[in-house]
Amino acid sequence: xLRDWSDVYSIGITEIDEQHRGFFEAAHRLYEGILDREGRxxxxxxxxxxxxxxxxxxxxxxxxxxxxDYPGLKDHLRQHAAFFRRLxxxxxxxxxxxxSQDLADRALDITQxxxxxxxxxxxxxxxxxxxxxxxxxxx
Numbered sequence: 090x091l092r093d094w095s096d097v098y099s100i101g102i103t104e105i106d107e108q109h110r111g112f113f114e115a116a117h118r119l120y121e122g123i124l125d126r127e128g129r130x131x132x133x134x135x136x137x138x139x140x141x142x143x144x145x146x147x148x149x150x151x152x153x154x155x156x157x158d159y160p161g162l163k164d165h166l167r168q169h170a171a172f173f174r175r176l177x178x179x180x181x182x183x184x185x186x187x188x189s190q191d192l193a194d195r196a197l198d199i200t201q202x203x204x205x206x207x208x209x210x211x212x213x214x215x216x217x218x219x220x221x222x223x224x225x226x227x228x
Contacts, residue, residue, distance in 0.1 A: 091120045091201065098208055100216035102153070108146045109208050115142065116200040123193050132193040136179055139200070143172060150212070157222055159215045168211060175199050 094113040099106050115138045122131025147169045154162045179199070182192055 091117060092204060093117075098204075100208075100212050101220065102216055104149060105146075105153070105212070108142070108149065109204075109212070112142055112146070112200070112208075113204060115139070116197070116204060119193065119197050119200060123190070123197060130188060132179075132183065132188050132196050135193070135196045135200070136176065136183060139176055139196070140180075143169070143176065147172075150215075153219075154215055157215070157219045159218050161214060161218075165211060165215065168207060172199075172203060172207075 092113070094110050098109060098113075100109075115135065119131050119135040122134075151162075151166065151169070154165060159165070176199070179192065179196055182195075186192070
């Protein structure tokens with residue numbers, strides 16, 4: 090079952106929350122494409138979106154983390170690199186084998202893993218760091 094965006098996933102940083110919402114919406118489009126038996130075509134759109142999204146979103150996050158001296162930056166950067174490796178594998182398979190339902194399913198798995206594991210857990214950590222840092226600055 091695909092998860093919907095809710096405030097539970099909000100990290101309290103407007104620009105990043107809006108980007109996360111967009112990622113949820115893209116996951117739903119891919120899922121709907123798979124259900125409508127258009128998974129072969131949906132995967133091409135999903136991979137292109139994920140690449141574009143990751144480039145923009147990761148840059149936003151990384152600038153933000155550097156500005157706030159986030160101590161977990163190196164680990165977070167490794168996670169971003171791991172996401173790109175998984176995406177590269179999908180793109181390679183797409184070029185070699187063409188679009189397929191299996192590839193669409195894998196893209197959906199990557200999307201769901203990222204939504205649940207990274208946004209809900211990892212991004213929340215740096216948001217807490219920023220909030221703590223901001224509350225110290227105002228005291």
